[in-house]
Amino acid sequence: xxxxxxxxxxxxxxxxxxxxxxxxxxxxxxxxxxxxxxxxxxxxxxxxxxxxxxxxxxxxxxxxxxxxxxxxxxxxxxxxxxxxxxxxxxxxxxxxxxxxxxxxxxxxxxxxxxxxxxxxxxxxxxxxxxxxxxxxxxxxxxxxxxxxxxxxxxxxxxxxxxxxxxxxxxxxxxxxxxxxxxxxxxxxxxxxxxxxxxxxxxxxxxxxxxxxxxxxxxxxxxxxxxxxxxxxxxxxxxxxxxxxxxxxxxxxxxxxxxxxxxxxxxxxxxxxxxxxxxxxxxxxxxxxxxxxxxxxxxxxxxxxxxxxxxxxxxxxxxxxxxxxxxxxxxxxxxxxxxxxxxxxxxxxxxxxxxxxxxxxxxxxxxxxxxxxxxxxxxxxxxxxxxxxxxxxxxxxxxxxxxxxxxxxxxxxxxxxxxxxxxx
Amino acid sequence: xxxxxxxxxxxxxxxxxxxxxxxxxxxxxxxxxxxxxxxxxxxxxxxxxxxxxxxxxxxxxxxxxxxxxxxxxxxxxxxxxxxxxxxxxxxxxxxxxxxxxxxxxxxxxxxxxxxxxxxxxxxxxxxxxxxxxxxxxxxxxxxxxxxxxxxxxxxxxxxxxxxxxxxxxxxxxxxxxxxxx
Numbered sequence: 001x002x003x004x005x006x007x008x009x010x011x012x013x014x015x016x017x018x019x020x021x022x023x024x025x026x027x028x029x030x031x032x033x034x035x036x037x038x039x040x041x042x043x044x045x046x047x048x049x050x051x052x053x054x055x056x057x058x059x060x061x062x063x064x065x066x067x068x069x070x071x072x073x074x075x076x077x078x079x080x081x082x083x084x085x086x087x088x089x090x091x092x093x094x095x096x097x098x099x100x101x102x103x104x105x106x107x108x109x110x111x112x113x114x115x116x117x118x119x120x121x122x123x124x125x126x127x128x129x130x131x132x133x134x135x136x137x138x139x140x141x142x143x144x145x146x147x148x149x150x151x152x153x154x155x156x157x158x159x160x161x162x163x164x165x166x167x168x169x170x171x172x173x174x175x176x177x178x179x180x181x182x183x184x185x186x187x188x189x190x191x192x193x194x195x196x197x198x199x200x201x202x203x204x205x206x207x208x209x210x211x212x213x214x215x216x217x218x219x220x221x222x223x224x225x226x227x228x229x230x231x232x233x234x235x236x237x238x239x240x241x242x243x244x245x246x247x248x249x250x251x252x253x254x255x256x257x258x259x260x261x262x263x264x265x266x267x268x269x270x271x272x273x274x275x276x277x278x279x280x281x282x283x284x285x286x287x288x289x290x291x292x293x294x295x296x297x298x299x300x301x302x303x304x305x306x307x308x309x310x311x312x313x314x315x316x317x318x319x320x321x322x323x324x325x326x327x328x329x330x331x332x333x334x335x336x337x338x339x340x341x342x343x344x345x346x347x348x349x350x351x352x353x354x355x356x357x358x359x360x361x362x363x364x365x366x367x368x369x370x371x372x373x374x375x376x377x378x379x380x381x382x383x384x385x386x387x388x389x390x391x392x393x394x395x396x397x398x399x400x401x402x403x404x405x406x407x408x409x410x411x412x413x414x415x416x417x418x419x420x421x422x423x
Numbered sequence: 424x425x426x427x428x429x430x431x432x433x434x435x436x437x438x439x440x441x442x443x444x445x446x447x448x449x450x451x452x453x454x455x456x457x458x459x460x461x462x463x464x465x466x467x468x469x470x471x472x473x474x475x476x477x478x479x480x481x482x483x484x485x486x487x488x489x490x491x492x493x494x495x496x497x498x499x500x501x502x503x504x505x506x507x508x509x510x511x512x513x514x515x516x517x518x519x520x521x522x523x524x525x526x527x528x529x530x531x532x533x534x535x536x537x538x539x540x541x542x543x544x545x546x547x548x549x550x551x552x553x554x555x556x557x558x559x560x561x562x563x564x565x566x567x568x569x570x571x572x573x574x575x576x577x578x579x580x581x582x583x584x585x586x587x588x589x590x591x592x593x594x595x596x597x598x599x600x601x602x603x604x
Binding site for chain 1: 438439440441443465466467468469471472473474475478479507508517519523527529531546549550551553554558571572575576577578579586587591593
């Protein structure tokens, strides 16, 4: 395949279990079944990143069988969103993947805009990119902190959460809340960008690469970290593609695939950034991909800030009053604005009939949404393509020669968020 | 790109810049194998099931409207501006395929089913379909022939009903207005 340019195959053949691709069962030819001990792991276990349950078959310390059980965080977001108007529904997606909260919001808003064939002001597009890359850094910091913590590098957790707070400070300044912002809406942004954002975002962009250097200084010279992560949890490029993997897991297996480059959305075709690709397919390379992505995201943010400074004074949201709320101050002077405000909030706007699938590159991979509209003010069907759900399908294939202590490292490297998995 | 050679295609639709191939459920496996092996769609990104019970009629789990449009006698109702296109059957299953290659391409493979009808499983072609099909079975009650482990995935094993169907009750307390008998 042309996309896997170099690097020796990670392993030959396929390691996807058969007949059930997501369940690894002990092989009676290799392991005497009377020696196998079945252990329940989770759902309430700090190293399962939420409420993942694993049923693990052990032969001594070796994992010989594994089955992931999900659904403990199923809250019926998709059903709930069918009951709400499109306008109200924008609030929900951020809660689905609560670590990279801006992405589901973005993908849902992009789907509405695609159905409405709506033009979005360029200032909104660039601000959406800046905030999405900030969330990518936020998500990778949470991954790094928790994954390193699980392998005993406790100090990492405090360092990464220091920078994570800076990201959340920026969100608080722009949107008024630290997470689950509902800042994107069909047509553009909910509010204009506050004046202090540019300087503070620039400070962050100068600080973040140094912080990534610090993390690497702690981990990359650490023999324990290297031995616990290198060559552990292998997944070959072919298996990753067959299992539908995306994002850092796929790129760590040597597949040069990033939707920001391959199917550019927003204005990703106008910014300069690299897509890190590694060829080892192990826990260490997934870590390397995410570290490099944080640096690249910082580059994108600073390009966005440059561009946003040029766009100061431009509109931040569409002027289509049938979809976008009128400015607050007009409600006191304009009857029409008051009526539009009332109609959009109570009845909602109508979205043309049709079905669309929109996908963006979230920190976990392809975050997509399939929406069906019947032409009314509420979505008929909303289905999220959750990258965490798909990532956990690879659990069984990564478990060759894995010891029980490495299990946590492998699960951590797949970086699944249970809210996203279970929806 | 043309899709003339795909077996079992009933209809090809282009809308919103997306291509939808509607295929006969009995020939789904053939069509999927053709798209994977001949057209290079090596990734199954998602399987999305949708229930169209009550589509274009009085709201079932959606809002209240009339088929022809706004009901003048019920000013609070939210009617359709235009009656939506009727659907061939109750359920749709949309397989979102991706060609992960230097020239990426996406296509939606769609099949239509009625209550009680089943569709062949594509786990043998794309192992990732395992959980996606289990989710469609769990939440929509669609059964897949040949799936190696078709059990509930998000709901509990002993759950009754399929929650994302339109006739599944959503619960909640009815609102009582003052002056109402």
